[in-house]
Every structure is written in C-alpha cells, then in structure tokens.
Amino acid sequence: MEKDFPRSCDIFCTVVDNYGDVGVCWRLARQLANEHGLAVRLWVDDLHSFGRMLPELDVALSQQTCRGVEIRLWKADMPEVAPAELVIGAFACRLPESYIREMAARERKPVWLNLEYLSAEDWVETHHKLPSPHPQLPLTKYFFFPGFTDRTGGLLIECGLLAQRDAFRADAAMQARYWQGLNVPPQRQVGELRVSLFSYENASIAPLLQAWADGVSPLRCLLPEGCALPQVAAFFGHAGGRAGDVWQCDSLTVHVLPFVEQPEYDRLLWACDVNFVRGEDSCVRAQWAAKPFIWQIYAQQDGVHLEKLEALRARYVEGLPEDAALAVRDLWLAWNGGTDVAAAWARFNERHKLLAEHGLAWGKRLSGNDLALNLLDFSRQVA
Amino acid sequence: MKTAQELRAGNVISVGGEPMVILKAEYSRSGRNGSVVKMKMKGLLSGSGKETVYAADDKFEQIILDRKECTYSYYSDPMYVFMDEEYNQYEVEAENLGDAVNYLMDGMEDKCEVTFYEGKAISVELPNTIVREVEYTEPAVRGDTSGKVMKPAKLVGSGFELPVTAFIEIGDKIEIDTRTNEFKRRAN
Numbered sequence: 001m002e003k004d005f006p007r008s009c010d011i012f013c014t015v016v017d018n019y020g021d022v023g024v025c026w027r028l029a030r031q032l033a034n035e036h037g038l039a040v041r042l043w044v045d046d047l048h049s050f051g052r053m054l055p056e057l058d059v060a061l062s063q064q065t066c067r068g069v070e071i072r073l074w075k076a077d078m079p080e081v082a083p084a085e086l087v088i089g090a091f092a093c094r095l096p097e098s099y100i101r102e103m104a105a106r107e108r109k110p111v112w113l114n115l116e117y118l119s120a121e122d123w124v125e126t127h128h129k130l131p132s133p134h135p136q137l138p139l140t141k142y143f144f145f146p147g148f149t150d151r152t153g154g155l156l157i158e159c160g161l162l163a164q165r166d167a168f169r170a171d172a173a174m175q176a177r178y179w180q181g182l183n184v185p186p187q188r189q190v191g192e193l194r195v196s197l198f199s200y201e202n203a204s205i206a207p208l209l210q211a212w213a214d215g216v217s218p219l220r221c222l223l224p225e226g227c228a229l230p231q232v233a234a235f236f237g238h239a240g241g242r243a244g245d246v247w248q249c250d251s252l253t254v255h256v257l258p259f260v261e262q263p264e265y266d267r268l269l270w271a272c273d274v275n276f277v278r279g280e281d282s283c284v285r286a287q288w289a290a291k292p293f294i295w296q297i298y299a300q301q302d303g304v305h306l307e308k309l310e311a312l313r314a315r316y317v318e319g320l321p322e323d324a325a326l327a328v329r330d331l332w333l334a335w336n337g338g339t340d341v342a343a344a345w346a347r348f349n350e351r352h353k354l355l356a357e358h359g360l361a362w363g364k365r366l367s368g369n370d371l372a373l374n375l376l377d378f379s380r381q382v383a
Numbered sequence: 384m385k386t387a388q389e390l391r392a393g394n395v396i397s398v399g400g401e402p403m404v405i406l407k408a409e410y411s412r413s414g415r416n417g418s419v420v421k422m423k424m425k426g427l428l429s430g431s432g433k434e435t436v437y438a439a440d441d442k443f444e445q446i447i448l449d450r451k452e453c454t455y456s457y458y459s460d461p462m463y464v465f466m467d468e469e470y471n472q473y474e475v476e477a478e479n480l481g482d483a484v485n486y487l488m489d490g491m492e493d494k495c496e497v498t499f500y501e502g503k504a505i506s507v508e509l510p511n512t513i514v515r516e517v518e519y520t521e522p523a524v525r526g527d528t529s530g531k532v533m534k535p536a537k538l539v540g541s542g543f544e545l546p547v548t549a550f551i552e553i554g555d556k557i558e559i560d561t562r563t564n565e566f567k568r569r570a571n
Contacts, residue, residue, distance in 0.1 A: 016415055092417050092438045114438075117414025127411070127421055130436040133398050135443050143419070143436045280414070304412045 005383050006085035006111065006376070008039040012074065014093040015046035018200075018227075020279040020298070022050045025090050026069075027156050027262060027281070028115070031372045033068040035159050041084065043074035052259050086379050087112045089141070104137035111379040112139065118146040118155075118280045120312035125151040129378060142382060146371055148315050153378075154369030155284050162288065162367055165270050178267055183244065184220065184255050191217035193349070196272040198265075198282055199228045199296045204334055204341040209235045211342035213252040221254045222268060229256065273352065276335070283312075290363040292348070292355035294335050309336055320358055324351045387420040388439035391562050392481040393498055393508030395427070396443040402427040404498070404506045406481035410439065410563070425479065427500050432478070449499040453507075455487050463487060465497050465507065473497055473504040482564055483507045486515060488540025509561040514570045515539065516556050523549040536566075 009032050013025040022044055033040040044050050047059040056066055062073040078096045083103045087110045089095050103110050114132070116124075128145040146153045168174055176186035188194070195212075199205065205228060212219040223232055225243055232254060233241040241247075243258035260268070265282070269275050269289035277286040278296040286293035295312065297305045313332055317325035331348040334341040348355070387408075390396065394405045407423040418439035425432045453465040453473065462474035463484070475497065477484055483495070486509060496508040520536035533546035536557070547557060547566040556570040 091415065092413070092419075116419070117417065119414065121411075123409075123411050127419060127436050130421065130434055132435055132437050132441075133433075135396070135398055135441070138399060298415060300412065300414075300416050307412075308414075 002380065002383065005380055006038060008041075008084035009086040009088065010041045010043060010084040011088045011090060012043045012093055012095055013045070013090045014074075015044065015049045016091075018279065019049060019053060020281050021091055022046070023053060023262065023281040024115075024156065026050070026053065027158075028088070028090075028372060029069045030067055031156065031158055032376075036372065036376060038086070039070070039084070040068075041070045041072055043072045043078075045074045047071075047073055053261055055261070083110045085110055085383075086376075088115050088375075089113070090115045091117055100134070100137065100139065104134070104139040109139060111383050112141040113144045113375065113379065114141055115375075116143055116145045118284070119308050120148050120315050121308060122311070125149060128152050140382075142378070144375060144378065148312070148366060148369075150369060152369075153374050154371045155287075155366060156371045157288060157367055161266075162363070165266070165288065165290070168267060168270050175271055178271055182222070182255065182257060183246075184222070188220075189218045193217060193219045193274065193352075194222065194272045195219060195274045195276065196222045196224075196268050197228060197232075197276045198224055198226065199276055199278050199335075200298070201227050201231060202296060202335065203337070205231045206235050208335075208341045208345060209249075209252060209254075211345050213250040214342075215251045218251050218253070221252065222257055222272060223254055224257045224265070224268070225259045232256075273356075274349070287359070287363050287366060290356070290359040292352055292359060294331055294348075296335055299337075306333075306336065309333075316362060319361070320354070324354055324358070327351050328355070384442045385445045386439065387422070387437040387441045387443065388418060390420070390422065390443065390445075391508070392483065393496065393506040395446040395448055395498065395500070395506070396424075397446055398424070398443070401429065402446050402500065404479065404500075406432070406479065406506070408562070423481070427505060448505075450496050451499070452494050453497045454493070455491050455495060457489065458487075463507075465495060465504070467497075473499075475504045475507055479504075479506050481506070482561065483509050485541050485543035485564065486513055486538070486559070486561060488515075491540070511560060511562060512558050512567065513561055514556050514558055517547070517551060517553055518542070519553055520547065520551055522552070533566075 011025050011029050013022055015022050029040045029042040032038045051057045051059050064071055124145045124147045130143050132141040144153050146155055179186040229241050236247040241256050243256050245256040247254045266285055269286055275286045275291055275293045277283050277293055279298050283295050297309045299305050313329055317328050327347040331344040334344040390405055391408050392405055395402050403424040403426050405422055405424050409421040411419050413419050419436055420439055421436045423434050451467050453467045456464045456466040465473045493510055493513050497504050498506045516539040517536045518539040521534055532549045534549055535544045536547040536551055537544050545564055558567040558570050560567050
C-alpha cells in the first residue's frame, strides 16, 4: 500500500435539484484538498446552484480555483483530460464515456468509486465496497456507501469540527456576535426556544407554525431562504418574503435568513435549540450539532423514503426511554407526510433536555467513522 | 442489452468478455429514486465467483444459451438432478442453483428452465411465482390486523424460512416471488 496514494482526485457531480448533491461534493472536495493534500478537481454541471453556497464562484468561468479546489464546469463536450488517480462519481452520476475509456486505457488504472446516497438501512453494510466490473472495459468501479455503522463508509466530518462546535457553545460573546450578525437579539426572552427551519415544501408547516404561535413560551424560528419560505410567508399573510424579513404572531417570531455557506449553516445549527433539517447533508450536520433534530427526508416514489426515515430513527433512538423514542418517531412521521404535528411537537419538546443529552452522545459515537479517511484507506487497498 | 434490474438468477451476461452466470440478484432502492442491484455471479470460463453491485440502469449484453424445460427429480449428494420431458437427466451443482435451492422439494411439479453452457447444466431458473406450504410458523399476535407485521415461516420440503404476514398459519399455502424471496400472498 502506497502511503502517498492518491495524490489527485476528480469528483463528478450532477445537480439533480436543490443543493444536497453539490453540497456533499463540495464538502468532500475541500476535505480531500485541505486536510489530506490531494489535488482535487470538482466537476459540476450547474454552477448557478453551486454559486449559492460559494459566493466567490464566478459562474461565467468554466475553470477556476476556490479554497484549494479546482472547480470545472462539466459540459456535454468535456475536454480531454488525464484522469486523476482517484475518481469519484457522486450519487451514481454517469461519467463521460471518453473519460471512462481514458481510465481503462491507462496502464495503472485510477481507483474509481461511486459515492452512494446516505442510508441507515441494513442492506447498505452488505453492499459497501463491492466491486462493479465494467461490462465491456477492463475497469472496475467500487460502490462506497456512507452510513452510520462501522461496516459502512461513515459520514463526512471535518477535522476539529466538534471542538469548534464546543468552543462556540462555550463562548457567550461569540454567540452574541453571531446573533447580532443575523439581526437577531442576542438576549433570549424567558423560556424562549430558538429553532432553525430548513425544509422542502411541507403540508405540516402551517399547523406547526400555528402550534408555535399558540405556545405559552416564546419561540424564535430562524428560516433560511428556500423552498419553505413561500409557505411560511403565506402563514403570515404575505405573498413572499426575503432575507431580513421578521414576522411575528403571538408567541412566534420568524426571522428570514439569507441562504448561507456551509460553515455559517453549521453555526446556525449549533446556536439553535432544535433543528429541522432536510435531505442528506443538513441531516448529517444536525447530528454533529447534537441538538434535538427533525429530519425531512427527500420523498421517493412508493413511499420508500419512509423506510429510510424509520431506519435512521431506529438507530438514532437506541438507548432512549421508550416514550422519548416514540416522541421522536411521532414528530418525524408527522413532519414527513403524517398528521397532527402540533401534538407531536408538544411531546417532542417536553423531552428536549433528554434529547439534547442523547444527541451529544450519538454525535460522539458517530464521529469516529470519518468518510474521507475511510475513502482514502479503501482507495489504497484496491489501488 | 438488458439493464441490471431486468436480470435475474440464471441469466448469463458478458462482463469484461467473460460469460458470467448470475446466481442471485438483489434489488435495493437507493436515494433520489435511484436503485442498485447486488449480484452474485460466477464465471463460466474461470469458474470463479464474485459478488458485485451495479446501478439498476447499467446495461449488459445478455448471452443466450441453450435452455430446456425440466422438473426437479432428486438430490444425489452433492448434485441436484433435473429431468426433461424425454427423461434425460442433468446434474446441477448446489452452488449454481442460487436461491432456487430454497424451493426444491421432492415431487414438486414446477417447471424449471435449465441453462446449458458447452453441454453442461450451469443454472436453474424457477417460475417467478411458486406456491409452497408452510410447515411451521408462530401463531399470530392478536390485535394486529394491519397486515404489515411479519413473522418467520418455515417451508415444507426445503425448510427454508422467509418472512410472512402475521395471519399466515401452519399448513397454509403461500405464493412466493422467487426473484426476491418475498412472500406475496396466501394461495387460494
């Protein structure tokens, strides 16, 4: 096994919708480049979506370097390039045929991985690291599955992330500056709860907001711009909203935040008491934030996503008393197409302290399984 | 060409120029409506087996080999013997049967497709749906009528166990999807 292998990496990403795919790829690219010293090229087919999480990205350029990563616009007529030593196709995206042929023609073949979607289901363990020999060419791709157990590829976690989180939480002045930067009062009212809300369109938004408005304690909701904004605006009787808007109804105050970069989003999750997250990347970040969280999973045909939701819930609640485990289940289900989100929220929030303690232990348990490290170890094994 | 999700045990495909017989194909739903197929296959030239995984829409050249309709006849350690309509007998190694071995039993009348490569029987394909009798299963737990709670059931003949819905009882005949080893419904 060569210790300095691989020295270069191409990551291919197609933006399907929203920001999850490119968000994961950008996070992995930075980690491989900045923590492990690889020369990383990130090929993305939609720079406009990418630009929302990387403000300095110039969408007019087909090639540029940002934060140690070479970013390339992946167009149909891809230029001829020498493949990197490690090639990662994210989320089963189809690599260009010319690039695949070039990989196969090399005397020393690149290590080719398909980085799959995250799932907590048991079958992932039996599929992780399996080869996928090309039907025609002398070339093998390997499937690499992120996951929540030691028999999977683990999760993306930057070096020192949890220490940064703990330092932020221990520093009241830093937190105050953070809130001031968002134009949110640093001082909380008595009994105030702060909740981040990042979700897809969701029929449970209006009843949840109503429950918060009707609550006896003040609740401040931090809402990054995105799919949920029109529904929240409609709840307050507005046709739309934008970053900086503040809306109030009885106990509920909503602050609309700009769409922020990944490190800023982490701070939001660390600063809030409860986090509503969606898709893959923010779900993982909520687990590093270690606050009680509610996951809205990406909806799939035939309701198959509900099995995936349950698979993570079942792992996450291990060790919790039954009533708390049920409270998590009820709110997650209500938030994913179920009913009576108000009652489910009340039961969930009653157990906030217990769930916060549990979240810390859960995040610590997961943090030893570093996806980038595992991915590099595996690439050395099969090189 | 066939996609990975269309392939099933018994099919022969070309991978890197070698004919490979598929012993088992297992379909799983990944994220964002993507799917993967885990396939256990064996090289017909090298004889070596491997476990692989493919995206469900990966395409393969299927190799059409001679096939004959047969019925299972008997087990002659270590080979399973099948017989065609002209009473010719063909021996198949247990390893090449894949999951079909779970449903073989003396006296079964299901028609099987035996595939031949260079005159040798190399795989057996069962009908997509077969009916088997339950030899043993625990009684249903009272109160659950949702049909979603599953319990293990052991089949007559092979002793194979699979999950069935709670209302299935000992002696019931059930339909099974042989591609997925899943219980479908109680047979009438």
